[in-house]
Amino acid sequence: MGLLPCKNNMSEKRTEISDLGEFGLIDHLNEKVIIKNSSSLKGIGDDAAVIEAGDHVKVVSTDLLMEGVHFDLSYAPLPHLGFKAVAVNVSDIAAMNAIPKQITVSIALSNRFSLEAVEALYEGIYAACDHYGVDLIGGDTTASRSGLAISITAIGEAKKEQVSYRSGAKENDILCVTGDLGAALVGLQILEREKQVFLANPDMKPDLEKYTVVTGRQLRPDARMDIVHELGELGVVPTSMMDISDGLASEIFHICKASGVGATIYEDKLPIDKQTFDTAVELNLDPITCVLNGGEDYELLFTIDQKDFKKLEKHPDIHFIGHITKEAEGKYLVTKSGTAVQIKAQGWKHF
Amino acid sequence: MGLLPCKNNMSEKRTEISDLGEFGLIDHLNEKVIIKNSSSLKGIGDDAAVIEAGDHVKVVSTDLLMEGVHFDLSYAPLPHLGFKAVAVNVSDIAAMNAIPKQITVSIALSNRFSLEAVEALYEGIYAACDHYGVDLIGGDTTASRSGLAISITAIGEAKKEQVSYRSGAKENDILCVTGDLGAALVGLQILEREKQVFLANPDMKPDLEKYTVVTGRQLRPDARMDIVHELGELGVVPTSMMDISDGLASEIFHICKASGVGATIYEDKLPIDKQTFDTAVELNLDPITCVLNGGEDYELLFTIDQKDFKKLEKHPDIHFIGHITKEAEGKYLVTKSGTAVQIKAQGWKHF
Numbered sequence: 222m223g224l225l226p227c228k229n230n231m232s233e234k235r236t237e238i239s240d241l242g243e244f245g246l247i248d249h250l251n252e253k254v255i256i257k258n259s260s261s262l263k264g265i266g267d268d269a270a271v272i273e274a275g276d277h278v279k280v281v282s283t284d285l286l287m288e289g290v291h292f293d294l295s296y297a298p299l300p301h302l303g304f305k306a307v308a309v310n311v312s313d314i315a316a317m318n319a320i321p322k323q324i325t326v327s328i329a330l331s332n333r334f335s336l337e338a339v340e341a342l343y344e345g346i347y348a349a350c351d352h353y354g355v356d357l358i359g360g361d362t363t364a365s366r367s368g369l370a371i372s373i374t375a376i377g378e379a380k381k382e383q384v385s386y387r388s389g390a391k392e393n394d395i396l397c398v399t400g401d402l403g404a405a406l407v408g409l410q411i412l413e414r415e416k417q418v419f420l421a422n423p424d425m426k427p428d429l430e431k432y433t434v435v436t437g438r439q440l441r442p443d444a445r446m447d448i449v450h451e452l453g454e455l456g457v458v459p460t461s462m463m464d465i466s467d468g469l470a471s472e473i474f475h476i477c478k479a480s481g482v483g484a485t486i487y488e489d490k491l492p493i494d495k496q497t498f499d500t501a502v503e504l505n506l507d508p509i510t511c512v513l514n515g516g517e518d519y520e521l522l523f524t525i526d527q528k529d530f531k532k533l534e535k536h537p538d539i540h541f542i543g544h545i546t547k548e549a550e551g552k553y554l555v556t557k558s559g560t561a562v563q564i565k566a567q568g569w570k571h572f
Numbered sequence: 573m574g575l576l577p578c579k580n581n582m583s584e585k586r587t588e589i590s591d592l593g594e595f596g597l598i599d600h601l602n603e604k605v606i607i608k609n610s611s612s613l614k615g616i617g618d619d620a621a622v623i624e625a626g627d628h629v630k631v632v633s634t635d636l637l638m639e640g641v642h643f644d645l646s647y648a649p650l651p652h653l654g655f656k657a658v659a660v661n662v663s664d665i666a667a668m669n670a671i672p673k674q675i676t677v678s679i680a681l682s683n684r685f686s687l688e689a690v691e692a693l694y695e696g697i698y699a700a701c702d703h704y705g706v707d708l709i710g711g712d713t714t715a716s717r718s719g720l721a722i723s724i725t726a727i728g729e730a731k732k733e734q735v736s737y738r739s740g741a742k743e744n745d746i747l748c749v750t751g752d753l754g755a756a757l758v759g760l761q762i763l764e765r766e767k768q769v770f771l772a773n774p775d776m777k778p779d780l781e782k783y784t785v786v787t788g789r790q791l792r793p794d795a796r797m798d799i800v801h802e803l804g805e806l807g808v809v810p811t812s813m814m815d816i817s818d819g820l821a822s823e824i825f826h827i828c829k830a831s832g833v834g835a836t837i838y839e840d841k842l843p844i845d846k847q848t849f850d851t852a853v854e855l856n857l858d859p860i861t862c863v864l865n866g867g868e869d870y871e872l873l874f875t876i877d878q879k880d881f882k883k884l885e886k887h888p889d890i891h892f893i894g895h896i897t898k899e900a901e902g903k904y905l906v907t908k909s910g911t912a913v914q915i916k917a918q919g920w921k922h923f
Contacts, residue, residue, distance in 0.1 A: 236687035250694055254708050258673045261707040270709035275626010285678035289717035322609045327636035336587035356612040357605050358621035362598050366640035367718030374725040
């Protein structure tokens with residue numbers, strides 16, 4: 222960088238991105254953003270942006286997935302990767318309480334990729350389009366000098382008054398999560414372990430049969446559109462919502478910051494699958510740490526007004542893990558033994 | 573690719589992507605796309621997709637730019653690169669006769685990039701947002717194991733009846749182009765030449781002063797939103813339109829194919845800047861070939877009904893290069909000597 226005639230690509234001062242971290246960098250860049258158009262209802266700072274669209278709103282979310290950072294093609298089957306790339310964007314639309322309708326898919330391919338490999342990737346993309354009822358309406362296909370890059374933008378629809386932002390949680394609201402947590406992180410550890418075993422001895426057959434729940438969650442997660450549809454049918458609009466991509470603790474921090482509130486959650490209410498628990502123990506990981514800090518589960522974290530509790534009380538896949546408090550009360554986990562421990566945010570670190 | 577447990581990433585059969593080319597690959601993948609939602613008015617196959625939005629439509633375009641394929645940081649200053657990345661997407665919105673309103677920007681950064689470098693890139697992105705009146709409403713920031721990747725999605729607005737598709741050209745319509753052509757290609761050749769000179773002898777100072785038009789077009793093109801606004805003021809809706817990103821000949825093929833028509837253009841009507849012409853000659857390139865096949869000028873190619881000719885006749889930056897014929901009449905360039913030569917499409921080849 223910074224050869225001829227472009228000296229200014231190499232400035233005198235050099236601050237490492239890792240000094241700021243992903244969220245620090247985003248905050249820093251966004252300070253300078255000015256919204257000029259009245260149709261831009263919500264810009265950066267939520268799971269998706271919100272744009273005026275006549276009688277409704279469009280919600281827009283985008284993700285850029287890079288080989289070697291977000292996926293490892295030595296264990297991620299291409300159809301699963303294609304499905305996951307769509308699912309993680311649909312999950313952001315779900316997190317706004319909106320219905321996904323369209324996606325664009327851009328891919329950059331090195332010459333390592335054959336047509337058959339691209340077809341395998343798109344097999345998963347088409348399967349996800351079918352599963353979520355979204356249309357593939359555009360994209361870009363280009364060469365890459367290095368690894369595979371996949372960039373997807375998802376566009377959804379909602380009535381304006383039904384959009385759930387991160388900022389709407391209020392004192393005494395109930396904190397809910399869907400499904401179970403920690404599986405994707407534990408699955409990743411298993412896949413990495415088996416990869417190392419294989420690299421050390423290629424004749425060794427990896428034993429993955431007993432880990433299908435956790436590896437499946439890592440390789441082919443499902444966005445919780447079922448929950449969004451059910452909330453709609455029950456007439457419940459979450460007061461705040463986001464998807465769990467960086468880990469429960471990190472997401473609770475986001476909601477508390479955006480809403481200006483605190484939160485208390487209870488260890489004995491946190492949902493963990495038996496296979497996730499057993500595998501975490503096998504790997505010498507603390508299962509509760511996996512639940513709190515494991516990313517990529519793509520479950521939904523949301524808050525509801527107490528008046529809506531009855532409507533969801535018997536739902537088999539929604540768990541009531543705590544409640545919203547005043548901001549000054551902070552963010553606490555009450556352990557099984559009754560001790561209140563301050564929650565620390567420890568999301569995914571890419572840098 | 574195709575290590576454990578993921579054997580299916582490496583299929584038995586291997587067809588090279590280069591056997592199909594970019595357009596062949598896109599066509600192949602799109603055969604399987606099914607549009608399910610009535611709000612998806614136009615999917616793949618134009619400069620941008622079109623989505624229903626109450627009283628108007630949204631147009632959506634996306635591009636993925638990869639270091640080493642789309643840009644070379646040894647001569648592309650980062651602020652210019654940021655501006656260009658936005659401009660090329662805005663150009664796709666312009667090509668639909670729509671007004672850009674929002675963009676999302678995703679970047680993948682290797683640890684080679686300092687905070688100061690990212691700031692320089694965003695300086696250009698913000699300048700473009702300002703210049704085109706668009707809001708930066710979202711994106712993704714992540715690490716890259718290799719080069720820089722930039723993915724931008726632009727969203728614009730238009731009245732439904734004012735959208736110009738590639739498919740609307742009809743016999744006797746007049747073919748128009750804005751500005752002048754070939755400059756970006758010639759500029760790229762100059763930058764590549766000076767880079768080689770510099771690599772051979774780093775003490776050599778590159779002499780770029782006399783090439784500012786052509787290098788400027790390559791490094792920091794401007795989307796022709798001025799033309800879109802003027803067409804609106806004059807009450808002219810082009811019967812078809814696209815932007816010239818792959819080269820005039822290639823774009824004429826796209827419009828003819830989508831509209832089911834032929835076209836005749838005239839060599840003496842093709843606009844070329846004096847510096848482009850002179851530099852092409854200096855580089856031993858045929859100037860007309862640069863005009864026909866040079867990519868990345870980001871001018872607009874459009875067709876108008878003859879009734880609208882009077883409204884545009886005196887416009888200083890719109891050139892009437894030919895007319896639309898019956899499909900059976902083919903695609904021809906009439907040279908200065910009066911010979912009709914068949915046009916060959918020769919767009920950018922990334923693969």
